[in-house]
Amino acid sequence: MLQDKIQDVFNEPGCATNQTKSAKEKKKGCTKSLKPGAAAGGCAYDGAMIVLQPIADAAHLVHGPIACLGNSWDNRGSKSSGSQLYRTGFTTDLSELDVIGGGEKKLYRAIKEIVQQYDPPAVFVYQTCVPAMTGDDIAAVCKFAAQKLGKPVIPVDAPGFVGSKNLGNKLAGEALLDHVIGTVEPEYTTPTDVCIIGEYNLAGELWLVKPLLDEIGIRLLSCISGDGRYREVAQAHRARVTMMVCSQALVNVGRKMEERYGIPYFEGSFYGVSDMSDTLRTMTRMLVERGADKSLIDRAEGVIAREESRVWRRLEPYKPRFDGKRVLLFTGGVKSWSMVSALEGAGLTILGTSTKKSTREDKERIKKMKGEEFHQWDDLKPRDIYKMLADNRADIMMSGGRSQFISLKAKVPWLDINQERHHAYAGYDGIVNLCEEIDKTLSNPIWRQVRQPAPWESGPSSALLASSMAAE
């Protein structure tokens, strides 16, 4: 059953990469087989958690031994404006006896305890490797629990060993399609209802975008899943338009919502000035095409004009400070190129970017935008990055936390632009935040000091002693 689901996900027609593959290649899937001893990155369960955990009022129960939750809970920066239940870590903490005797009964009891004690609108149950091996049927337990307890209990069948984080994202999307989306009807609908997919409200980024939507008159019916509420996600099928934020991860959800409910979708981004404006334009245009009032477009243009002039004015002071500063940008796929133009607008020089997670289409786009000389690295080893930085070939590196120490140990400024970051970079205000953070770290006085040789490295100096004696 899980295998069918995985094959289904691998066959995704909405994926540009997939369409260029042969039937045989498709069957193999999009995950490169991992090289033992030289692999990095999370597993499918990790990916599923990333997508679903931001649903803030639901309980998230991990069915597995302690490693899967005990080592990982409370480590993501997805923010909620209300319920904080999603930050509570629940696990069945399987013991040796559960491995031998099966953990299904324990799982049921755990679901029951959570429902009785916390009364959440729904419980998400995550399968992991060990119970998948011993054959615990979480789908059956969830079905039984849902009937007994009168609550939605959603099985998320993405044990770690089936593949990468990206596959886990998609399997989480499938769980939403199968069990959640379409199960609740909204109290009322409007012609401007939208659903945003793949935005997780990291560092509160959604809150930099939502006021603009409100001002234009667009109602955010459902966000999958940043600052999410279970009911809102369940009524996503009544949206008029769907926006896919990180197209790679949840393209299956957008496409299947179109297939099932006739909701058109588009790919957009909140990162960078022009991308943000394009997103607002596309969203309003599509809503109007589906019957929303035409004045929506005028209001959107008004907001865009005002925000753009405001953002460029606010970026102006950074230009002289950023002049000649060289940036290495390492991040997964889409975000890289949507930030590039905004950073260049603020006076920075982007040396190159990693394209490990980018599709062929993405790479073509970057090439068109930046020309042939622009570096696109597919697989740069940590040692090579360290060398580039140590040789003073860049002034700052922007990347995810994983490569943080490559930069810091080379004594080169570094900025976190990945999921653990503490600052919000989405929308018009976000790009100003980003430039402020870059400026703060570039102009910090420590860089000169930490690069000084130690006293015992600079050789004997008799001058110092002589001068201090003279002073006396």
Place this chain on the structure above:
Amino acid sequence: MSHIQRFPSAAKAASTNPLKMSQPLGAALAYLGVDRCLPLFHGSQGCTAFGLVLLVRHFREAIPLQTTAMDQVATILGGYDNLEQAIRTIVERNNPAMIGVATTGVTETKGEDMGGQYTLFRQRNPDMADTALVFANTPDFAGGFEDGFAAAVTAIVERLVEPSPVRIPTQVNVLAGCHLSPGDVEELRDIIEGFGLSPIFLPDLSLSMAGRQPSDFTATSLGGVTVDQIRAMGASAITIVVGEHMRVAGNALELKTDVPSHFFNRLTGLEATDKLVRLLTELSGKPAPARLRRQRESLVDAMLDGHFFYSRKRIAVALEPDLLYAVTGFLADMGAEVIAAVSPTQSPVLERLKAATIMVGDHSDVETLARDADLIVSNSHGRQGAARIGVPLHRMGLPLFDRLGAGLRVQVGYRGTRELLCEIGNLFLSREMDHESHAHGQDRHGHDNHGESHGCGGGSCGCNAV
């Protein structure tokens, strides 16, 4: 472990806000205290990713950690091929001095025979004989962080330490449990070297995890006890075993080398440190150095100054078993009342705890037990619960992801005990000052109303009686 008294664990099926971390993670930390080592998890790649992120957040250091990247097929057919390929790849790319393998739930559920796989690997790969290989069985579904750390240290002792025909009278082994931070290990080195002795720490996190500045990028641990030093542990005069969970490794070492071991259940506290100093004095035949004597005086003084704020304070502590023992022992030494001691796992050390309630549980149990406590002592994961019930949290243990310098804190020896005493004492002090600034006369210790509400530091309680 049937001889161990079992303490009550929460009867619930859902562990909520877990205190427990997995065995392989503990094993990884032990391996990181060996120089030029690369720990390797035998399991799915997610196991490694989570462990890596947790250690990075705690130490704020690059953490070398690799995976055999078991997928579904390998899990069913057996993981030897992945293991062999992983070790070969690591040796070719990174050439470490040692590879420390830790199994996970995935490989243990299948029941991989690690002893057999070690022999098979050595037979098939004679070209890699120079790389030390240590395998530890650390299933995720049994025990916890401390057990995994212990399993890895025991495995290192059993695989690498050799008996020696000679004795070096000034060489001392220290089996340093996971409740000692890199800063603690550095402090112990200082104390031991002060007697003219040369310690070998296993593992030695002070050399690898205390903030290194490498001159080149390395994919292995940078610093730590070397494989050669571990081999030479058989020539030491004594072995100092710190922490109950190091006892098995200590026994293994003694059995193998005849080096006598001396057991310390904790090194935090005046009397605990006195015991260590007495041993070192006896062994070295040298008097305690002047610096240590000054440190003892200053600890005694701090105890005198600080005890006002500790007396009868109600404290809940939730930490890994041996750290739990050290901290609750220290708090009891200061006159505080440990109302609850919560451990993530069963351990023989729990029998010796002094606390009103002792249980095996999670952070949600702490939240229930600590409702009328004056303080909670736990790791950073305790922050949500502590905030909900409005009790201050003193952070100790691992992970500490919301504080700087987690690896460098010192809480052993005279100096470390004084540091800990002042840190926790200051929390009480600042709380009392907050109360006093509103109603100084209603001071709960019942001393005189000093009139003005500002500034403390001079009176018998430490208050500035104006």
